[in-house]
Amino acid sequence: MxxxxxxxxxxxxxxxxxxxxxxxxxxxxxxxxxxxxxxxxxxxxxxxxxxxxxxxxxxxxxxxxxxxxxxxxxxxxxxxxxxxxxxxxxxxxxxxxxxxxxxxxxxxxxxxxxxxxxxxxxxxxxxxxxxxxxxxxxxxxxxxxxxxxxxxxxxxxxxxxxxxxxxxxxxxxxxxxxxxxxxxxAKSGVSLYRVVTVKCGLRTHVAVDGGMGDNLEVSLYGQKFEPAMVKPGGRMEICDVVGRHCESGDTLAVNAPLNDPQVGDLLVVPVTGAYCFTMANNYNAALKPPVVFCSGGRSRLAVRRETFDDLIARDVLN
Ligand SMILES: Cc1ncc(COP(=O)(O)O)c(C=O)c1O
Missing domain, CATH: 3.20.20.10 (Alanine racemase)
Structure with missing residues (x-):
């Protein structure tokens, strides 16, 4: 304790x-x-x-x-x-x-x-x-x-x-x-991701720089979220928002309507203030994201981004 x-x-x-x-x-x-x-x-x-x-x-x-x-x-x-x-x-x-x-x-x-x-x-x-x-x-x-x-x-x-x-x-x-x-x-937190790849196949997979490493709620509980692009305009497409981990269950939302998702865009997932940061993990050596407090137009870093050195700090060599 x-x-x-x-x-x-x-x-x-x-x-x-x-x-x-x-x-x-x-x-x-x-x-x-x-x-x-x-x-x-x-x-x-x-x-x-x-x-x-x-x-x-x-x-x-x-x-x-x-x-x-x-x-x-x-x-x-x-x-x-x-x-x-x-x-x-x-x-x-x-x-x-x-x-x-x-x-x-x-x-x-x-x-x-x-x-x-x-x-x-x-x-x-x-x-x-x-x-x-x-x-x-x-x-x-x-x-x-x-x-x-x-x-x-x-x-x-x-x-x-x-x-x-x-x-x-x-x-x-x-x-x-x-x-x-x-x-x-829950409502006081949002997760911000960067779009890394957009794959248009039988479904459109919008893959972001996070996933089940920072949001286990979808794969554990089937929790539904409604992501949105952080930009105005563009043609709406129905997409699956997926993470970067090696599991098909590493999905943030299925059938999400998104306006013209492009590599490099920001994507937001609202209502992630509960059970996301606390359940964040290092699966696939993913680094945990930072936490930024925002209020009244001001922001401050509350938890810094994890580094590769943090990740290996407990490794015992030899
Ligand atoms: C004993 C106990 N109390 C309270 C809570 C908080 O539950 P919730 O976040 O659903 O309000 C939990 C969550 O696991 C719990 O185990």
Whole structure:
């Protein structure tokens, strides 16, 4: 577990389905706000390393199969995350018998890119059938509008609906924790690419200087994006925007209407602020792109472009 400068661990919730000894020791030492117990090995590790009571939440599965890509559904009973509902009562008894674990509440997270609010409400209702606590962490998961056809609820409506459901099913005197990620930041990022080749065959492939090295969402989840050329005018063509990696799945968008894509042009892919930079990788020795913050007509470099020296810095020769 690593903390960035300025981060306040006391306001943090510590997650993970595979926390190592070192992770657990670091979280305890940092006096983390809430330790989310995901499994019985977490309990064993807290017992081994805690010297004073650790505030904890228990991650449970609300038995909800979220309507999203299966890789992003995390609230069903066979999920690798949390305790299945049939084992929750036993887990609570076991944890409450530990003097150094202060179990304050329950945590659940049904998945990501969830566009239907009734799924969050169903999870809250399901969790209300479990033993009651003063704290409920509802996780994140609110979906974002990636393409014109997506209908994503606003953050305001989401907050209103989940808070109302908590008050109805769990009572008004509970602490609610929310962990939105994608819905807060996806729209604040765009990816800028340079067109490298344009191949007009049975399909038109517009290949750019990036791809699954900086955007895994398409190949992992089939996420749809709507790229556009950064120039006005020109004849519209239906194109597949592809990356530079050696996989056919290395695609950024299929059937994208683009105006006259030419080698050297800039192409933008909007709504890439979430899960793109964080999942960037060096497949095919691709160098990770820089991150530039822009606001009010001004810009500043936030993360510099990766260099070949960065890439080989950990290689041990001989
Ligand atoms: C436990 C937990 N909370 C919150 C989030 C954030 O989810 P989202 O970005 O869909 O809001 C995640 C994402 O993986 C998560 O695992």
């Amino acid at each position: 690593a903390l960035r400068a300025g981060a306040d661990p006391a306001r943090m919730v510590f997650h993970g389905n595979a926390k190592s000894d070192a992770d657990v020791k670091a979280a305890i030492k940092a006096n983390i706000g809430y330790f989310v117990i995901d499994n019985f090995d977490d309990v064993r590790r807290i017992k081994a390393f805690a010297e004073r009571p650790v505030k904890a939440l228990l991650r449970v599965s609300p038995s909800i199969v979220a309507e999203t890509h299966k890789s992003m559904a995390t609230g069903h009973d066979e999920s690798k995350f949390g305790i299945p509902s049939v084992q929750v009562a036993d887990a609570i008894s076991l944890i409450q018998a530990e003097p150094l674990i202060d179990l304050r509440g329950l945590h659940f997270h049904i998945g990501s890119q969830v566009l239907k609010l009734d799924q969050f409400e169903a999870a809250i209702e399901a969790v209300a059938r479990l033993p009651r606590f003063p704290v409920y962490d509802l996780g994140g998961g609110l979906g974002e509008r990636y393409i014109r056809g997506d209908h994503a609820p606003s953050i305001e409506l989401y907050a209103e609906r989940v808070v109302r459901a908590v008050h109805k099913h769990l009572g008004e005197n509970v602490e609610i924790i929310l962990e939105p990620g994608r819905s807060l930041i």
